[in-house]
Amino acid sequence: MKILATGCLHSDSRLSEELASRAKKEGVELVLICGDITRGNESTEGMIGPFKKLGLEVALVPGNHEPEAVTQFLSEAYKIKNLHGSSFNLNGTGFFGCGAANIGLHRLEDDESYFLFYKGFKDIKNLNKKIMVSHIPPSGTLMERLVPGSGSDAVRKAIESFKPDIALCAHLHEAEGIEEQIGKTRVINVGRKGKIFEI
Numbered sequence: 001m002k003i004l005a006t007g008c009l010h011s012d013s014r015l016s017e018e019l020a021s022r023a024k025k026e027g028v029e030l031v032l033i034c035g036d037i038t039r040g041n042e043s044t045e046g047m048i049g050p051f052k053k054l055g056l057e058v059a060l061v062p063g064n065h066e067p068e069a070v071t072q073f074l075s076e077a078y079k080i081k082n083l084h085g086s087s088f089n090l091n092g093t094g095f096f097g098c099g100a101a102n103i104g105l106h107r108l109e110d111d112e113s114y115f116l117f118y119k120g121f122k123d124i125k126n127l128n129k130k131i132m133v134s135h136i137p138p139s140g141t142l143m144e145r146l147v148p149g150s151g152s153d154a155v156r157k158a159i160e161s162f163k164p165d166i167a168l169c170a171h172l173h174e175a176e177g178i179e180e181q182i183g184k185t186r187v188i189n190v191g192r193k194g195k196i197f198e199i
């Protein structure tokens with residue numbers, strides 16, 4: 001299965017069109033959006049439609065630019081998966097996540113974030129492959145060192161506790177494309193340009 005993961009689209013419908021076109025060319029089956037679909041809760045118009053027109057599965061978490069209610073609305077309107085404290089199984093791979101950030105208007109405290117990761121993980125824990133989706137990167141990484149204090153202890157704890165095969169994030173535009181390893185987990189800041197990978 002090929003996956004396109006992206007984040008920080010910030011209401012740029014032209015970017016959604018470009019990413020959807022790329023997904024079609026590369027035979028992608030699933031699109032994962034790591035938050036910040038909007039900028040300051042601006043319009044969501046044209047952000048999900050380009051992917052759904054191609055019949056792609058889509059899952060997302062909120063970022064720090066939109067409340068969870070926006071991702072819940074999008075999940076209901078477009079029949080896509082909201083991974084914020086939830087999970088799903090696609091072809092034997094489990095996906096779980098928690099969005100928002102530890103800063104800003106739509107802030108979550110570390111204990112809240114960790115609980116939401118756990119809530120999603122517990123339903124897919126027995127699957128062989130697991131992918132974790134967050135908005136912000138884990139603490140103690142190269143990504144965080146680019147912008148000190150921007151990482152999340154809760155994201156790091158979830159990676160270390162649940163040991164997903166892959167952990168995806170966005171948030172730090174400066175860290176786009178950086179890949180790191182925490183234990184057996186491949187950690188990727190997918191950024192606006194997105195990352196296509198196969199599992």
